[in-house]
Amino acid sequence: MIPETMQLLPPAVIVLGGIGFAMGAMLVWAAKQFYVETNPLVDALLELMPGANCGACGFAGCAECAEHIVAGDVAPDVCTSCDAETFEMIGELLGMEIAAKEPQYPVVLCQGGVNCKDRYDYIGAQTCKAAILLAGTKKACAYGCIGLGDCVRACQFDAIEIAENGLPKIKKYNCKGCGSCVQACPQQVLTLAKEHGPVYVVCSSHDKGKYVKEVCEFGCIGCGICKKNCPEGAIKLDKALAVIDQERCTRCGTCVEVCPRNAIVKL
């Protein structure tokens, strides 16, 4: 080997080795000095969980949820983003039996969108919350969907989009039922429902029937025909809006057929 190279070798080894040793020693000391207790079970559980931090469980993030699950405060099935396979693995880890909850999907209780008249042209920040700040909603119906997509932005799984009719459309193959969109909607026209669940009145408007007829093609006018025809008496009228009592509803579908406005839908 070339003499100059050999000359450099000892100082190189000493300097690099010295720095490496010094850093290593410092880190070993620091690791002991600044040790923070964490439960390894929480870390293992966190690995299994989806880690999307969607907030459906009600906690601020997957980390917090994992801590509460291990502490026993909540059952693991509070995480709606886990599928059956994940629940099995979590069950194995924690030593408990978990059954996956039946999947729930959001439902839009509005059929307005392009079918509902606009009160004015809105040129502002294109969010639903901002649109409400300006003299109430831009739609003629004060209760309906505004269609500017706050729900779309709240979704972390790309499972909802505003369709051509101006209403949110759910992409079921992506939806995890976390409910972020439901919480994000300032008009509260979104709600979670099981797959083959109830019958819903797809309207949220409490306006008088005459007004609803003018502004929206499909809105509930509070005529009460559904109420009269329901064999179980499960429908009530709440301020010009029909409301179905889900516990008494037998999904017979009579109301769907008799509604003159096509405002009731069986999912």
Added chain:
Amino acid sequence: MAEKSFVREVVRGIIKDNPVFVLVLGLCPTLAVTTSFANGLGMSFAFAFVLLGSNFFVSLIRKIIPSGVRIPIFLLIICTFVTMVDMLLEAYLPPMYEALGIFVPLIVVNCIVIGRAEAYANRNSVIFSIADAIGISIGYLLVLLLIGSIRELFGTGKIQFVMLMVKGGVPGFYPIGEVSIPIAPATVMITPAGAFFTIATLMLLIKIIGDRKRMMQLKKEGVEL
């Protein structure tokens, strides 16, 4: 899981796991050195050297690396190869060394190299790690050449193709051809803004094509959209 084979791993590194467009890693050198075809070529050679060396060594000693300190050990191994290639370039290819500047030492913190060491070489055999390194290097080479060519073409009106050769005993990147188009060059393409623009447009194209393919596949499966 599909059976692994050497060729399949190589091909995967080029398309399915393309480092820039799919994994979106290692953006710094990609945008910085692609001011011309030649620079892109030089960078991808240096990168390939480091990646091959690091993947090989990491997978060689993967069984005896303690898990807690694996990242510093990867860094050490990668740094050795980076210093080697740095010195080689400085000695044998000075113009390329000048052109690449600090991006050669920065290969040591290139997310692709560390990423592959951690995600692949640490878990697979030596043969497959080498295959992966070859694939990723080819993928990276293609990307750099593509972006370099586009920027050089629209930035200076022509692409100067070069190749690593030894002429008259002196190794270097010698020109082997030229393509020019009769337009007034837009110097902005050589600037950083041009770099961002080129990569954004390419990614946009890829996204549009990818989305269309995914939609067609979902339609075929009959999923309700």
Added chain:
Amino acid sequence: MIETPGYLPTEALFPIVVDAMFTKNFLLVMFLGLCSYVGLTTSSETSKGMSMAVTFVMTMSAILTWPIFYYLLKPNKLMFLQTICFILVIASFVQLVEFIIHRYSPALYRSLGIYLPLISTNCAVLGVVLLNVKEDFTYGASIVYAFGAGLGYSWVMLATAAIREKLIMRGVDRFSGFIGAFFAAMMMALIVVSYFGVVKL
């Protein structure tokens, strides 16, 4: 006799800072630190955290690595070890800081502690240190340069986060993710490049 770069008048520090923040901005002109840039500018919260962490780490790295280069490596003609030594020092320092923050301030740890491991292999931090050596700065100048580089990184991060948040709000779906980041970066690179006359368009 240990040789270090000569005296630098205080006035010369101003061009260094302007260079670091604008004409040779690390993100827009030197292309350093892009991976974290495109990943974290989706919201201004993460950008704020990352900017603070990066500025801090850059400054401290400059403070730590300058003496190592000029007092340990150069006198022993070991300049080729600079890359590995700098990385060792930066990574260890960042790990130390993470330990301290995790122990003494869980709130700070939650907001910026998770970015620290990201920074130890960030090309911007290593880039600052390598450039300090290449430009032959004095100790004070290198610290000022590193701090200026951190500020330059911060303003670009925050501005890009602002642009991208608005892009998302406008519902321009095609420009979400990396594509939007790069278009926003392109707009800002154009501003910096043309305003400071780096290259004539």
